[in-house]
Amino acid sequence: xxxxxMRDAINExxxxxxxxxxxxxxxxxxxxxxxxxxxxxxxxSGGIFxxxxxxxxxxxxxxxxxxxxxxxxxxxxxxxxxxxxLRPVAELMFADFVGVCMDxxxxxxxxxxYMFGGKGSCPVVxxxxxxxxxxxxxxxxxxxxPFITAVPxxxxxxxxxxxxxxxxxxxxxxxxxPVMFFEHKxxxxxxxxxxxxxxTIPFGEAALVREGEHVTxxxxxxxxxxxxxxxxxxxxxxxxxDLIDPRTTSPLDEETILESVASxxxxxxxxxxxxxxxxxxxxxxxxxSKGFRSLKAPIVQVTxxxxxxxFARELERAYVPSPARIExxxxxxxxx
Amino acid sequence: MAHAPTTPPLxxxxxxxxxxxxxxxxxxxxxxxIEIQTGEIPGFTHLYAGQEAVAVGVCAHLSDSDYIVxxxxxxxxxxxxxxxxxxxxxxIYGRAAGLCKxxxxxxxxxxxxxxxxxxxxxVGGGPPLAVGAAIACRNRGDKTVxxxxxxxxxxxxxxxxxxxxxxxxxxxxxxxVFENNGxxxxxxxxxxxxxxxxxxxARGFGMPAESCDGADFFAVYAAAGRAIALGREGKGxxxxxxxxxxxxxxxxxxxxxxxxxxxxxxxxxTMDCLKNFRARVTREGWLTNAExxxxxxxxxxxxxxxVKTARAAPPPNDAELTTDVYATY
Numbered sequence: 001x002x003x004x005x006m007r008d009a010i011n012e013x014x015x016x017x018x019x020x021x022x023x024x025x026x027x028x029x030x031x032x033x034x035x036x037x038x039x040x041x042x043x044x045s046g047g048i049f050x051x052x053x054x055x056x057x058x059x060x061x062x063x064x065x066x067x068x069x070x071x072x073x074x075x076x077x078x079x080x081x082x083x084x085x086l087r088p089v090a091e092l093m094f095a096d097f098v099g100v101c102m103d104x105x106x107x108x109x110x111x112x113x114y115m116f117g118g119k120g121s122c123p124v125v126x127x128x129x130x131x132x133x134x135x136x137x138x139x140x141x142x143x144x145x146p147f148i149t150a151v152p153x154x155x156x157x158x159x160x161x162x163x164x165x166x167x168x169x170x171x172x173x174x175x176x177x178p179v180m181f182f183e184h185k186x187x188x189x190x191x192x193x194x195x196x197x198x199x200t201i202p203f204g205e206a207a208l209v210r211e212g213e214h215v216t217x218x219x220x221x222x223x224x225x226x227x228x229x230x231x232x233x234x235x236x237x238x239x240x241x242d243l244i245d246p247r248t249t250s251p252l253d254e255e256t257i258l259e260s261v262a263s264x265x266x267x268x269x270x271x272x273x274x275x276x277x278x279x280x281x282x283x284x285x286x287x288x289s290k291g292f293r294s295l296k297a298p299i300v301q302v303t304x305x306x307x308x309x310x311f312a313r314e315l316e317r318a319y320v321p322s323p324a325r326i327e328x329x330x331x332x333x334x335x336x
Numbered sequence: 337m338a339h340a341p342t343t344p345p346l347x348x349x350x351x352x353x354x355x356x357x358x359x360x361x362x363x364x365x366x367x368x369x370i371e372i373q374t375g376e377i378p379g380f381t382h383l384y385a386g387q388e389a390v391a392v393g394v395c396a397h398l399s400d401s402d403y404i405v406x407x408x409x410x411x412x413x414x415x416x417x418x419x420x421x422x423x424x425x426x427x428i429y430g431r432a433a434g435l436c437k438x439x440x441x442x443x444x445x446x447x448x449x450x451x452x453x454x455x456x457x458x459v460g461g462g463p464p465l466a467v468g469a470a471i472a473c474r475n476r477g478d479k480t481v482x483x484x485x486x487x488x489x490x491x492x493x494x495x496x497x498x499x500x501x502x503x504x505x506x507x508x509x510x511x512x513v514f515e516n517n518g519x520x521x522x523x524x525x526x527x528x529x530x531x532x533x534x535x536x537x538a539r540g541f542g543m544p545a546e547s548c549d550g551a552d553f554f555a556v557y558a559a560a561g562r563a564i565a566l567g568r569e570g571k572g573x574x575x576x577x578x579x580x581x582x583x584x585x586x587x588x589x590x591x592x593x594x595x596x597x598x599x600x601x602x603x604x605x606t607m608d609c610l611k612n613f614r615a616r617v618t619r620e621g622w623l624t625n626a627e628x629x630x631x632x633x634x635x636x637x638x639x640x641x642x643v644k645t646a647r648a649a650p651p652p653n654d655a656e657l658t659t660d661v662y663a664t665y
Contacts, residue, residue, distance in 0.1 A: 025471065062475050068505055073498035076464020077471060080482075083453045084403055084472035103495070107458050108465065112446075117437030118660035120448035152661050176663035204665075251665065 004194040006187045009162035010051050010127075013169035014089065016198045018059055021087060024173060027065035028074055028091030028127075032056030035066040048093055049129055049188055071101035075126060079109040079178070082124040087173065094140050095130035095182060098147065109178040110153030121176040125169075131222055131272060132309045132320050133186040141309035141316075143221070143272045146279055148180045149249040155179045155203055156250040160224035162192040164247055167201030174200065184221040204251035208260075212240025215330050216260040218283055219245060219270040223321060227270055230326035241268075241330060249279050257283065258291045265296035266333045270321055275303040297336035300329045344622040345554060346396065351623055354396055354553060356631045358388040358610055360421060361412040363639045365584075368411075368428065371643060372588045378430050381442045384412035386551075386583035389609035390515050391416035393556030393578075394483060397564045403451045403469040403482040405462035408443045409582070410455025413485050417452040419445065425642035431649040438652040439660065459520075460493025462486065463512060467499045470508035470567070481509040481567035489520025491534045500541040500573070509567025511560065512538060512575040515550060517582045522594045538575035550580030551607045554616065581607055 004012070018024045031052040033045030046053030056064040067074050071092060078090035092098065098105065105126065112122045132141040149156045155177050159165035165183070172179040209224060210217075210231050219227040224245045231241045242260040246253055261267050267287050271280035280301040287299060302321045310316055344351060365385035372381055384391070387409075395404065395416035406413040414424055419435060427434030428442045435445055446454035453469060456462040466484035473480040490496050491514050503510045514534045518525050531537055538545035544566065548559040556578050563574035581603045585592045592600075617623040 025475070027471075065471070065506065068498070068501055070498035070502055072495040073464045073467060073502040076461075076495065076499065077468035077502065080403075080405070080453065080465030080468025081471045082468070083448060083465065084469040084482075086468075086472045086475065088468070103458055103461060104464060108456075108461055112454065113663060114660050115436060115440040115444040116446040116448065116454065116660075117435070117439050119436070120446065121663045123663075155662070 001193045001195055003191040004162050005189050005191050006159070006162040006165045006183070007049060007051055007189065009166040009194045010169050010183065011053055012194070013166045013173070014052065014055060017170060017173040018055065018063065020198070021173070023085065023087045024089060025063045025065060025081065025086055026052055026055055026089045026091070027067055027078060029067055029069055029093050031091055032064055032066050047091060049185070051127070051183070052091065071097050072104050075101040075104035076108060078124045078126070079104060079112070079122055082122045083112065083120060087123050089125045089127060089173070092126055092128040095128040095144050096139050096142050098144055105148065105154070105180070106151045110151050114153060122178050123176045124178045125172045126178070126180045128180065128182060129185050130182045131184040131186055132316055133222065135311060135313060135316055137311045138308035143182070145182050145249060146273055146277055149279060149282070153178065154250060155248065157181045157203065157248050158220045159183070159247060160187065160221050160245050162190065162194050164201055164207065166194055167199050168247060170198055171200040171203060182221065186222050187225070190225070201247070203248040204253050205247070206253035206256040207245045207247055208242060208256065209245050210241055210243035212242050214239050214264060215241040215266045215268055215333055216257065216264045217241045217243045217268045217270065217330065218257055219243065220249070220279065221272065223270040223272055226321065226323045227326050229323035230330060233327055234330055239330065239334065254286055254290065257287060261287055261291045262294045265294055267295070267299045268326070268329045268333050269299065269301050270326055271301070271303045272320060273304060274306045275301060276306060278303055297333050300333045302326055302329045344620065345557065348622065350396060351617060352627065352631065354392050355613060355623070355628055356635065357392045357416050358553070358613065359631055359635045360638065361388045361391065361415045362610060363635050364411060364415065364421065367639050367643060369584060369588065376647060377428060379441055381428065381588045382409040382586065383582070383584040383588060384409050386603070387515055387517060387580045388412055389553040389556050389613070390513065390550045390578045390580055393553050394513055394560040396557055397561055398451070398483070400449070400451050401478065402480045403453055403466065403473070404485060405453045405466045405469070405482070406455040406485050407462065407487060407490070408455065408457045408459070409487070410443070410445060414445050414447070414452055414455065418450045419447045419452055421638060422642045422645060425646040426649055429646040429649065430651060431646055432652040432656070433649055437656060437660070439656070460486070460490045460495040463490070463496045463499035466510050467503050467506070467508060470503065470510040471506065474508050479568040481511060481564055484510055484512045486512065486514055487520060488514060488516040488518070488525035488529055488534060490514070491537065492520070492528055500538060500543070503573035504542045507572040509570070510573045511563045511567055512573065513560070514575065514577045515580055516577055517580050519582070519586065519594065521586045522590070524594065535575060535577040543573045543575055545575035545577065547577035547579055550578030551609045551612055553609055553613045
């Protein structure tokens with residue numbers, strides 16, 4: 001196996017699946033880049049983060065479609081094309097931009113199957129970059145997956161590493177439901193072992209990233225990386241944790257979380273989003289109602305503050321839950 | 337008014353079908369207007385009566401492999417695109433056997449197998465979908481097209497502008513049909529459409545556009561035919577703006593205080609597509625009154641039976657509440 005970045009792993013998934021399934025198209029802003037303009041370089045970007053690189057030279061204008069900056073039309077066109085038999089991958093450049101196309105996501109794509117009485121499906125995959133850590137400010141740094149997780153009909157994928165990202169993307173592309181696929185910007189360059197061929201990872205099956213006995217830690221995306229650091233530091237003191245990465249928040253693997261809490265009795269949930277109506281709050285509520293009798297201590301949530309993502313390096317660092325805060329939270333849940 | 341071509345623009349069979357569809361829509365809506373007052377029909381209903389020539393004049397050019405997206409006022413588009421009338425009535429009554437199992441209702445009737453990609457309760461929600469369906473048409477290379485039905489109200493939505501520009505940029509076969517019925521909910525198009533010229537707005541996006549008399553089936557048929565032909569020939573999108581009126585309110589129960597007293601009464605006399613159609617085809621000798629009278633009684637029986645069936649049909653089982661949310665769980 002070779003080491004690949006998460007960016008390349010997702011890119012590879014797109015290449016493999018476009019080769020396999022001619023119904024897959026990719027559309028979005030700058031997915032190839034260079035349409036029009038004066039350079040004559042027809043693949044000027046390959047996606048602003050390079051995730052769609054090499055697709056246009058292979059598949060051309062019919063299947064790799066550079067669009068105007070029109071997010072509603074991008075997501076809507078993807079949903080309409082899906083109803084008409086294609087399997088579109090729409091790139092929403094930054095997750096923050098859901099604000100301009102939310103109707104097409106939650107009123108259109110997510111609801112068609114139900115409103116149509118199960119006759120028809122809308123297999124669209126919306127890829128989007130999220131997360132803080134690059135000083136992009138309040139409108140380019142959010143982890144807005146709680147909004148989408150709350151929408152019946154949407155599936156929500158939030159990978160934390162290159163291997164999972166590739167397998168989950170292939171599952172998304174082979175499924176018949178609309179999927180929103182959140183890619184953490186800070187994880188794009190992170191490398192991991194990724195097989196060259198195609199493989200799938202089922203939705204709704206959490207990964208047990210670390211096994212331990214004292215505390216259950218649940219984390220998503222970049223927070224998995226930070227939780228690993230905290231947990232590995234504590235292991236030196238003899239404190240061991242289960243680290244669960246749900247990988248998808250819709251569907252959510254409640255069973256794996258509840259089983260772990262049944263054995264540890266203590267839960268820490270980490271979420272890069274602000275605390276209100278967050279995935280952390282959702283998981284905490286689920287465990288409090290379904291696993292209350294297993295709990296030996298109050299659930300601890302580690303989240304961003306109830307504030308927009310700030311710009312200054314120091315402020316942004318303080319905003320994002322850090323390995324140190326996670327370590328502190330694990331110690332706190334062990335106090336009782 | 338004098339018009340004397342000896343050959344009709346449609347075959348006799350097509351003319352009969354067009355008349356039957358227009359009459360079916362009219363009767364469907366007139367009957368709903370009455371039945372809604374019984375309180376048996378849940379929710380919001382927006383009637384299409386008065387606009388029949390538009391849906392039928394456009395859809396007369398389409399087959400099941402062409403697509404349409406519709407609006408909250410969608411019954412006419414559904415019927416014109418071939419949705420089952422009985423299934424629609426069951427759906428509007430919220431019955432288990434409805435076209436969408438009672439989960440969609442009046443504003444969400446769809447039949448993907450007929451290329452009917454859904455009525456849509458979000459004004460301006462449909463045109464982006466139509467552009468996507470047109471990408472599918474273009475990529476298949478089978479000369480199919482997609483139609484985005486919308487009203488004058490939708491012509492003021494940003495999503496529609498995005499869709500129109502993207503259709504031009506991608507050169508996909510979408511025909512935007514703006515049914516200008518004079519009112520967006522309770523506000524006049526003469527107020528809310530700044531330029532008062534929706535077709536002109538479409539031309540600004542770089543596509544051919546024309547307005548036409550929406551109460552004249554033949555005018556709509558001709559304009560739609562020109563627009564659709566461009567799409568089938570790979571020449572990109574086009575727009576038509578049929579000028580029309582609606583006989584009822586925005587929704588059933590709307591007291592229509594924004595309309596002059598007797599406005600609709602007068603329009604039913606002067607701007608009725610069914611009367612216009614009948615006058616034209618009999619004058620030209622294309623169809624006889626007897627042929628259309630026979631259709632009238634067929635349609636009455638069809639709608640009557642659809643209502644009776646729907647009233648007696650069982651509602652969906654509670655077990656259906658959480659099915660069809662996902663294709664796989």
